[in-house]
Amino acid sequence: MTPDHAPILDLPYTKRTLDNGLDVIVHEDHHVPIVAVNLWYHVGSKNEQPGRTGFAHLFEHLMFEGGEHQKAGYFAPLQAAGGQLNGSTNTDRTNYWEVVPTNAVDLALWMESDRMAYLLPALTKERFETQRDVVLNERRQNYENRPYGLALMALVASLFPPTHPYSWSTIGSSEDIKAMEFEDVRAFFRTYYASSNASLVLAGDIATDRAADLAERYFGDIPAGVKPAPVTATASLAGERRLLLEDRVDRPRIYMAWLTPAMYEAGDAELDLIGDLLANGKTARLYKTLVYDRRVALDVSAAQQSREMAGYFVLAVTAAPGGSLTALAAAVDEEIGVLAAGGPTAAEMERAEAQAEANFVYHLQTVGGFDGKSDQLNAYNVFRGDPGFFARDLDRYRLATPESVREAARRYLSPDRRVVLSVVPRGRAADALPGSEPVSVS
Amino acid sequence: MAREPVDRSVAPALGPVPAFTFPGIERHVLPNGLHVRTVEHTSAPVLSMVVHVEGGSGADPAPQEGLASLVADLVDEGTGSLSAIDVSDALARIGGDYDVDTGPDAIGFSLTTLARFADRGAELLAGLLTRPSLRESDFTRIRQLRIDRLRQIKDIASAVAERAFLRLLYGRHPYGHAPLGNEDALRAITLDDATAFHAEMFRPSQATLVLVGGMRHAALLAVAERAFGGWSEPASRPAGRTPASSIPAEPTARRIALVHREAAAQSELRIGHLAASRRTPDYAPLLLMNAILGGQFTSRVNLKLREEKAYTYGARTSFDWKRGLAPFALSTSVHTASTAAAIADAAAEIEGIRGSRPVTEGELAHAKAALTRGYPAGFETAAQVARAVSQLALYDLPDSYFSDFVPTVSAVTAEDVTRVAAQYLDPARLTALVVGDSQVVADSLHTLSFGEPLELPVQM
Numbered sequence: 001m002t003p004d005h006a007p008i009l010d011l012p013y014t015k016r017t018l019d020n021g022l023d024v025i026v027h028e029d030h031h032v033p034i035v036a037v038n039l040w041y042h043v044g045s046k047n048e049q050p051g052r053t054g055f056a057h058l059f060e061h062l063m064f065e066g067g068e069h070q071k072a073g074y075f076a077p078l079q080a081a082g083g084q085l086n087g088s089t090n091t092d093r094t095n096y097w098e099v100v101p102t103n104a105v106d107l108a109l110w111m112e113s114d115r116m117a118y119l120l121p122a123l124t125k126e127r128f129e130t131q132r133d134v135v136l137n138e139r140r141q142n143y144e145n146r147p148y149g150l151a152l153m154a155l156v157a158s159l160f161p162p163t164h165p166y167s168w169s170t171i172g173s174s175e176d177i178k179a180m181e182f183e184d185v186r187a188f189f190r191t192y193y194a195s196s197n198a199s200l201v202l203a204g205d206i207a208t209d210r211a212a213d214l215a216e217r218y219f220g221d222i223p224a225g226v227k228p229a230p231v232t233a234t235a236s237l238a239g240e241r242r243l244l245l246e247d248r249v250d251r252p253r254i255y256m257a258w259l260t261p262a263m264y265e266a267g268d269a270e271l272d273l274i275g276d277l278l279a280n281g282k283t284a285r286l287y288k289t290l291v292y293d294r295r296v297a298l299d300v301s302a303a304q305q306s307r308e309m310a311g312y313f314v315l316a317v318t319a320a321p322g323g324s325l326t327a328l329a330a331a332v333d334e335e336i337g338v339l340a341a342g343g344p345t346a347a348e349m350e351r352a353e354a355q356a357e358a359n360f361v362y363h364l365q366t367v368g369g370f371d372g373k374s375d376q377l378n379a380y381n382v383f384r385g386d387p388g389f390f391a392r393d394l395d396r397y398r399l400a401t402p403e404s405v406r407e408a409a410r411r412y413l414s415p416d417r418r419v420v421l422s423v424v425p426r427g428r429a430a431d432a433l434p435g436s437e438p439v440s441v442s
Numbered sequence: 443m444a445r446e447p448v449d450r451s452v453a454p455a456l457g458p459v460p461a462f463t464f465p466g467i468e469r470h471v472l473p474n475g476l477h478v479r480t481v482e483h484t485s486a487p488v489l490s491m492v493v494h495v496e497g498g499s500g501a502d503p504a505p506q507e508g509l510a511s512l513v514a515d516l517v518d519e520g521t522g523s524l525s526a527i528d529v530s531d532a533l534a535r536i537g538g539d540y541d542v543d544t545g546p547d548a549i550g551f552s553l554t555t556l557a558r559f560a561d562r563g564a565e566l567l568a569g570l571l572t573r574p575s576l577r578e579s580d581f582t583r584i585r586q587l588r589i590d591r592l593r594q595i596k597d598i599a600s601a602v603a604e605r606a607f608l609r610l611l612y613g614r615h616p617y618g619h620a621p622l623g624n625e626d627a628l629r630a631i632t633l634d635d636a637t638a639f640h641a642e643m644f645r646p647s648q649a650t651l652v653l654v655g656g657m658r659h660a661a662l663l664a665v666a667e668r669a670f671g672g673w674s675e676p677a678s679r680p681a682g683r684t685p686a687s688s689i690p691a692e693p694t695a696r697r698i699a700l701v702h703r704e705a706a707a708q709s710e711l712r713i714g715h716l717a718a719s720r721r722t723p724d725y726a727p728l729l730l731m732n733a734i735l736g737g738q739f740t741s742r743v744n745l746k747l748r749e750e751k752a753y754t755y756g757a758r759t760s761f762d763w764k765r766g767l768a769p770f771a772l773s774t775s776v777h778t779a780s781t782a783a784a785i786a787d788a789a790a791e792i793e794g795i796r797g798s799r800p801v802t803e804g805e806l807a808h809a810k811a812a813l814t815r816g817y818p819a820g821f822e823t824a825a826q827v828a829r830a831v832s833q834l835a836l837y838d839l840p841d842s843y844f845s846d847f848v849p850t851v852s853a854v855t856a857e858d859v860t861r862v863a864a865q866y867l868d869p870a871r872l873t874a875l876v877v878g879d880s881q882v883v884a885d886s887l888h889t890l891s892f893g894e895p896l897e898l899p900v901q902m
Binding site for chain 2: 117136221249318351357
């Protein structure tokens with residue numbers, strides 16, 4: 001133990017690139033006899049077109065139908081080996097992971113490589129149609145049938161112009177999902193699921209040399225394909241837009257959203273810290289003022305959404321009985337104004353940095369899954385081209401100053417360039433902020 | 443370098459099973475009666491602590507449903523000279539991750555902190571649990587937030603279903619309400635009630651502290667002693683009320699209930715009945731039975747309802763384990779138009795595994811492999827280990843439980859699984875609950891063999 005001394009935080013790795021362009025990154029951790037296999041494809045809903053939204057996510061479902069040689073399906077062999085597995089899609093990337101006992105690494109790589117190379121021969125129209133219905137159920141369950149479930153869709157549709165791929169949600173619109181054709185699958189796979197557009201991390205109880213050999217063995221003979229061109233799009237807001245959404249909710253809630261710097265760009269870390277100091281914990285400014293002292297709000301949240309092409313900052317406050325959205329909006333404006341003028345206190349900075357350090361340490365505890373070291377290494381590799389970005393990532397938070405935080409608040413969280421959404425109980429449109437335009441989300 | 447091309451036609455065989463040593467647990471009792479369990483765990487520079495206090499929502503004195511959970515929520519609102527804001531600040535400064543979970547049999551408080559703040563973290567946790575301020579203004583605010591929360595979750599179909607289903611299965615039994623309680627009960631609870639409940643339940647003789655971190659057992663114990671050694675057992679004796687786990691629950695008959703949800707896009711379903719205690723000697727065969735029926739992605743229920751019929755994003759079955767009699771239930775959310783068909787298919791799966799379609803050797807081998815081969819993965823973080831050890835204490839399981847798990851599960855036979863399915867699952871006692879659009883689904887429910895649907899209001 002080294003009391004009163006900051007632990008040395010490190011995430012060591014080796015990286016090589018196969019001839020077909022697949023990046024292979026290895027991190028050793030022998031605490032538990034498990035290995036995380038984590039594979040990213042650099043494709044997400046940002047690669048979709050208007051009218052064809054939701055395709056990247058539906059495609060992720062199809063990947064779990066398995067490749068040509070996987071007659072027993074994709075889940076059964078891995079679960080029988082004691083493995084866990086999952087995948088997810090966001091705007092920028094699609095990730096797939098297995099966490100398997102050390103003795104099943106070959107199996108996991110055989111599974112992942114088979115669906116990378118031989119997905120299409122296994123895929124039938126019937127499987128496609130089933131998964132399309134499963135996704136429609138997912139959408140109903142997680143968005144349509146959930147209070148405030150459509151709010152984020154309404155926000156991004158207004159923050160970004162309709163041609164910007166961040167203007168639609170990754171789940172996609174129901175009409176687009178229903179209209180998808182089986183024939184589209186083939187082209188999507190060929191365009192985006194090439195080895196040159198992928199990055200593989202092996203983390204856990206495995207020697208680096210053996211991991212590299214296995215990656216070459218299972219993935220080395222897959223054709224490179226063509227690395228797709230990066231997507232570019234820009235967005236800007238000229239004024240304040242006020243929107244109104246009626247929903248099956250008990251309490252009105254106000255959302256505010258701003259366009260902010262992209263992931264890892266200057267200001268991104270500061271906005272993360274601002275999210276914490278506004279809304280994370282009872283000491284946070286908005287929580288303390290609105291929930292604790294004045295009791296006009298039930299909850300507050302605020303967070304920077306870091307994305308590859310752009311960021312956006314989303315703040316939400318739910319009104320307590322008797323609290324009006326107009327009064328809450330004024331209170332939020334006041335708090336942000338105070339922060340933009342005076343910056344954070346020394347105590348706030350100390351607290352924020354302790355929390356940031358703890359988050360980095362806690363992330364080092366697991367090799368796999370959505371929050372483990374393997375996913376982190378892939379994020380750094382895919383978005384930065386540098387799996388070794390860990391220390392510099394932590395420095396972004398350590399080196400933030402009261403002045404840089406103040407400047408980020410002043411520059412990005414302006415009341416004159418944002419989207420403000422009032423979500424109110426059905427039939428209570430009058431509870432929205434004055435001048436709000438009704439929006440429909442489908 | 444020339445390599446032999448990989449043979450893609452067959453899956454690679456698994457290598458030899460890797461050795462794993464499960465965490466060693468040491469037990470201690472402090473002079474004040476507090477039970478302490480320590481585990482050395484070195485994967486990251488953190489310390490995880492869990493304190494479980496006997497009682498939980500099953501100890502809510504009727505009609506004060508929600509009292510245990512309210513008190514659990516109130517303790518971090520201040521201790522000594524620290525206000526709620528000060529406590530939150532102190533937690534943030536040590537990178538603390540603090541959580542409270544009020545269960546039916548106990549309240550669990552957990553704190554993970556950076557290892558260099560071990561003593562500060564333990565002392566803060568001890569202060570909250572043993573000397574909470576319990577001030578009127580904090581009490582009023584927290585109670586109001588919980589009432590408002592109740593009003594909000596009436597719009598969440600799964601929360602409505604959880605609450606209605608508990609009541610259907612348990613009636614007025616102390617396990618029959620969710621920890622959050624209900625609005626009328628919360629309004630009637632006073633600060634004096636909370637103070638009295640804390641004094642009665644929060645005593646060292648009724649608590650267990652688990653510490654897991656990169657220190658020797660002796661050092662972990664010393665952290666516990668410094669922080670919790672001064673906690674004194676109150677002079678008053680505990681009320682000695684009967685624990686919820688010892689109170690019998692009335693059996694229920696096969697039926698279907700419907701909670702109306704206007705224009706719901708989906709129907710939230712629960713189908714099950716009270717089945718077994720966590721302390722049943724049949725735990726291992728029940729675990730396997732559940733895995734095969736609905737406990738994993740490749741289970742019978744998920745393959746039928748999601749992969750074959752596409753009624754849902756996912757369907758599962760589970761035991762909601764308690765010390766006393768606990769429910770077995772299938773839960774899912776299905777497209778409104780598929781409601782009756784999904785219930786019929788789900789009930790058929792529950793019936794089938796009892797005998798007409800008994801588990802096959804293949805299914806059993808698959809479920810055993812999934813449960814045993816993946817078992818060590820649950821011991822990666824200090825917080826996982828602390829939670830697991832705290833569960834052993836909660837259910838009076840031996841310290842050898844972790845190392846016994848794989849041999850015990852491996853010894854179960856297909857006959858064992860069919861026997862427990864027939865013994866513990868009973869189609870004649872299945873309660874089905876639908877939270878959905880009554881105008882659309884009510885007629886179709888008559889076609890099911892569950893009798894006349896019982897229409898229930900949303901109860902909060």
